[in-house]
Amino acid sequence: MKNLATFLGVLSAVFGAIVLRPVNSYQAFMWKSTATAQTPGLVLLGSLAAVLGMKQRSPLAVITGTLGAGIGVTYIRRTVAPHNGFARAFGRDWQRRIPPEAERRMLRRRLTWRLPRVPEPRLTRNVPFCTIPGTNRRLLADIWQPPASVEPSGTAIVYLYGGSWHFFDKDVLTRPLFRQLAGQGHVVMDAAHRSCPETDLAGMVGDVHRAVAWIKANAAQYGIDPGRVVVMGGSSGAHIALLAAYAPDEPRLIPEDLRKVDTSVMAVVSFYGIPEMSSAYRRWLAQEGASPPPPPPRRRSEPGKLANALYTLMLGRPLTAVQLPPAPPVRQLMRNLLGGLPDEVPEMYDLASPVHHVRASCPPTLMFQGTHDAVVPLQAARKLYRALDTAGVPVVYVEFPWTEHAFDGMYPPMANPAARAALYDLERFLACVAADRQPAGQSAVNASRAHPRTNSPARESDPSAGP
Template sequence: MSIFLWIPKVLACGLSPLAALSGFLGAALGLVNRDLRSMVLGLFGASVATRYVYKVTGPHHGFERAFGPDWEACIPPQVRQEMLSRRWSLRAFDPPRTPWIQDVHIATDPQDGDRLYADLWIPHEGVTPSGLVVLYLHGSGWHYGGKDMRTRRFFRHLTNQGHVIIDFAYRLAPRVDLYQMIFDVKRAISWMKNNAVNYGVDENKIVLMGGSAGAQLALLAAYTPNDPRFQPLDVQQDTSICGVVSYYGPTDLIELHRYFEAKFRRIPVRRSFLIKVPITRWEKRARRTGFLPPDGRFVTPIEILPNLIGDLPDRATDLYNLFSPINHVGAHCPPTLLLQGLHDFGGMVNQVRSLHEALFNAGVMSILVEFHNTEHGFDLIPPKWSPATQAATYDTERFLALLAYS
């Protein structure tokens, strides 16, 4: 099943440049040794890997369509110098070290007293502030993970261009539901606006960004500013933002659950001793490392949304529709960047395409970048040489610069 091949596929795509080099080397050795089989296999492997790199990192016209043919002129030359010069390079230099502040208290839920925290990434001295802040929401399946999840290199890269990053730890299921998660995001937006002066940012230049479930929350919060259904009573601040970036985020929860049911129904749940024991052991290790919250548990794909929303789509259609970003599209929506792998095991491809079309029809600036043969979570493993990661970073940094300087 595709979910069990996820990590090998992500690794294979990320390491494709090294696979291409190895293939060419094998072919050369085969030629020297007059080994036809080695030469043919080496050339075949190299050609497959090279084709992947070419397809993933090729140019697209999304920025021209959204921002006009002269969009690059809107980015100051000194800012462009700090950006990736091309969509992929084997010489992947590490960005400079950046100061960051861990576990900053952002807000407290007045109902249950839960304290919300974030890590703050601040541009180092000598970097000209852009005035823009990115509120980042990690991928989680709404049940797992937390802040500081394989994103340090990416954040260092963005802060080197003058942006402030808030790596926010929103609360997870089963402790909270989707209402409370989106409330947490609105609290983080409000906190940033109230503290903008302290960090040298413009309160009107907040961008939401997220991966997977975090992207769903980012899109939903971006498309529902000041909507009382998604605004906690303790937030009186305007919660509108200037842009949103989605890395492989679901946009239609009914469609997502249908896909999970069709693809993952055979994944075993803890009904037998042979299944229950390893899952229980994994849960203990995951809690120790912080990947699973103290009250969390392993859930299969078909359990994720019913656990989160409280019922199946047939009996809670209104709630599934309410929490689907695509149902909140309108002319009020901010510019949107959608980054999507075409081999996503979560089945987000058609959802993201539908969202892009809906935004376009509503007159909203939207850029959809699709990555050939690329999996869900492509930017996390391994981030340095991955063609898809570099290409996505190339697009993300230009999108942020346009929002900061246009």
């Protein structure tokens, strides 16, 4: 029993070290993101080791177990700490904007050990929303509608999946989130946009515009106010959502057939989206250079029955060979996405950077960012926040300390305390921006900038100061 206590204590300390330590590679971030998602388990593991260590008189078990449990508790407390982002963006009275009936369906607190049960939403799979002109290529979406017992909010969310612009598809590790959003009365359009190498950045952003145009055209069918469309995504999906939201009139990013169609949106939500391409490219290239050389490329074969059974268990659905990671090497990835490297097509890196499209007319923005994100440079995320704030755009920027990329999507999805805290903020953000929408579709949110701001810890009021 003494050996068991020591083993559990050392295991919890190692687990805690993974939580604390930033990583600098694609492979390692998946381990760290999974570790932070399991911090409630880390608290239990470390506490058990410490208690057993005291009973078995094992100082090592007590010390290591206490250390592991302490790291877990500290991570959870820092992650779910309150912030003043809403007061800064919408004024001191922001909570009055939320209808009482809507608030009753929201999470009660940022620290939530389990998501509440909601009535089963109505799900329609594989709804065609576009055929690419000149081809037979159809784009499909899953439509999540509120349960019959829940009053519709009138808000539609167009969600774009992440996957380094090259892999994954709709309906991968997003069902818990969509159930909660549909339970709030929102309609969620889980849109399967095209990926590289089938298309490039302009094609993907164009697909976002196609999805927005479709949901607006079908607003009456789904009980949606066409002026209450929000685009949201994770990672590369957040990147193309930001571009579509900030540059709705950029001719290089809008399909010819949509030039006269209104694809503006009420708001945009970014889960760790890429704000600036040049700095991201430099980071990824450095990570690739510091990693062991990859094995020689080989032809991908379709997953077998066992692999698909595992994907269904872990991801909720099977995947094809082209939908599976990893992405190609960094230089090839950028050539597929932007047509070249920064010294070859610098104008494309500016076009692909949301921070370069910021202006006062940008829609209200909610940004979630981990301070240990190995994919998105933290300073770039803070730069985008400061640019939006300076331009007078209502922006709620939330940093989660010690938190990695894809914190809401690592298995099991939405398990990370950061993911629960993000859902708490997301629910309130959607209610605030909907309350500010005027009948003509124009936002009156900027008027709220006249409200005095509250004092707050450095992490929320000045992201450049760090956590």
